[in-house]
Amino acid sequence: MWEAMLTVILRFVYLLSLALWIGSIVFFSFLAAPSIFRVLPREEAGKVVTAIFPKYYWEGIICGGVCLATSLVLGVLNRWSVLLLVRVVLLGLMLVATLYAVVSLQPKIQTVKAHMASVEGLSPTDPLHVEFGRLHRRSVGINSAVLLLGIVVVFVTAFTMKI
DSSP: OHHHHHHHHHHHHHHHHHHHHHHHHHHIIIIIHHHHHHHSOHHHHHHHHHHHHHHHHHHHHHHHHHHHHHHHHHHHHSOOOHHHHHHHHHHHHHHHHHHHIIIIIHHHHHHHHHHOSOTTTSOTTSHHHHHHHHHHHHHHHHHHHHHHHHHHHHHHHHHHOOO
16 A cells, blocks of 8 residues: 555656656747847847756756656566666666766856857857857757657656556
8 A cells, every 4th residue: 555655656756857857948948048048138148048057957957866766766666667667768868968968068168158258259260159159059969869858758658657
């Protein structure tokens, strides 16, 4: 009896943290950031987004850690399956990618930005502009990969959850 209740609680916590993680990626990437850049001048919009990024990534790390931990406990309690193992691996990849973005990539982007007076004032061939563009593309790629993997995790979760 207690195992059944614990399973329901773990599933709830897992689903809530997964929804918050994927929802924050969708909200920030497709609604908040584009709106901020549409309303504010580029330099000011960049400052706002820069202030949001650490919180955005740490929310992903916390939610990802909770998703991974609850999935592992569910695997121990309710017997492992191939789909549950796939889910754990995908969540692990998402979490590692998010950690890389916040621990390695974002500090590099901030260092390059600190050396630039303005992105708009730089020539497209300026080494700082080129480096910023390269790091930004990598950041967008990682964010996109985490979102796509998250969608796959939602799909896999649909097969592993019992009604």
